[in-house]
Amino acid sequence: MRIALFDENVDDLNLLQSLLLSLASQEHELATFDSGLDLLKAIGAEEERFDIYFLAVEGKQLSGIEAAEAIRESNLEALIIFLSEDMEKMASVFKFQTFDYLLKPVLFETLKETVERARRYFNTIHPYFEFSFKKRNFLLSMNDISYIGKSGRIAYIHTENEIYKSYLTMSEIMNKLNPDLFIRIHGSYVVNLNYVTKVVNGEVFVRTKSETGISEAAISISRTFKEDLKSKYAFFVNQRRVKSIK
Incomplete structure (x- = not known):
């Protein structure tokens, strides 16, 4: 803040x-x-x-x-x-x-x-995600985060316009995120359900934006998180349908 x-x-x-x-x-x-x-x-x-x-x-x-x-x-x-x-x-x-x-x-x-x-x-x-990197503090709207991936000690926080870095652990990341909006699909990845376009053959496809326009990032689903993703994503899609009907 x-x-x-x-x-x-x-x-x-x-x-x-x-x-x-x-x-x-x-x-x-x-x-x-x-x-x-x-x-x-x-x-x-x-x-x-x-x-x-x-x-x-x-x-x-x-x-x-x-x-x-x-x-x-x-x-x-x-x-x-x-x-x-x-x-x-x-x-x-x-x-x-x-x-x-x-x-x-x-x-x-x-x-x-x-x-x-x-x-x-x-x-x-306005749910926010707070973090720091190299003595700089950041505050992002959770709605702007499409997914977060860990590589070594660094967490890469993806938004449509920029990729941020942090030394947060995956456990710290999950504690900060809204559990109704984000789900862990792999030991090193957590995705925003609003950005998921489809789940096919053990992969989650997440909407992203690049210099060439809108595209999708394919992220593998870990067996550990497969059932949790299946039930939570089905519930999320159903809730979205209900809201659109209203």
């Missing part, structure tokens, strides 16, 4: 950043702002969209409430979490569809619980 932190109080800002970096999960991309002008520039830049904003209510140059107004003009999906030393100001922030309101000084356990709730929220509304 891409997270923006805004607080004109540099000490409070550094503390919040330190707490977030101390969380068990290191899959968050953080950007800090102690200047209201810099924050407004980031809010107005399409390529700088954030999933979560932590906004200090109090500010001389720009208040968190003013920042929230700017955010909601172009982004209705981002989660806004306010920070304040004053509980009585909470009533003034609800009009921004506020996700949480944290009192300063922010406690680690409180922050951790809030971030975990935010993660669960995003995975419910």
Whole structure:
């Protein structure tokens, strides 16, 4: 998740950043702002969209409430979490569809619980697959992933437009993926059922895109996963038919 932190109080800002970096999960991309002008520039830049904003209510140059107004003009999906030393100001922030309101000084356990709730929220509304490679963090929509294949220590994450790499183990990959959408068909492969075009003679054909257009990748089915694939794919196809009839 891409997270923006805004607080004109540099000490409070550094503390919040330190707490977030101390969380068990290191899959968050953080950007800090102690200047209201810099924050407004980031809010107005399409390529700088954030999933979560932590906004200090109090500010001389720009208040968190003013920042929230700017955010909601172009982004209705981002989660806004306010920070304040004053509980009585909470009533003034609800009009921004506020996700949480944290009192300063922010406690680690409180922050951790809030971030975990935010993660669960995003995975419910827009399932994401988070991973890192060579100190870079990535966040992909699960709907964009056609299949994942392991070769040695590297996992190759295939989307229609790009192939990403990660050092995740297959067990870690399966724990992150939506089990209703993805199924393991081989010791080294997991496929997105939405991209499966057919299952023939011990192979799964997955829709892919290349420079020459739409094509199919053929992936062998391991005997270990054959029966699970057969039942799950049949159920998936049947559910898709029902939805199309409705």
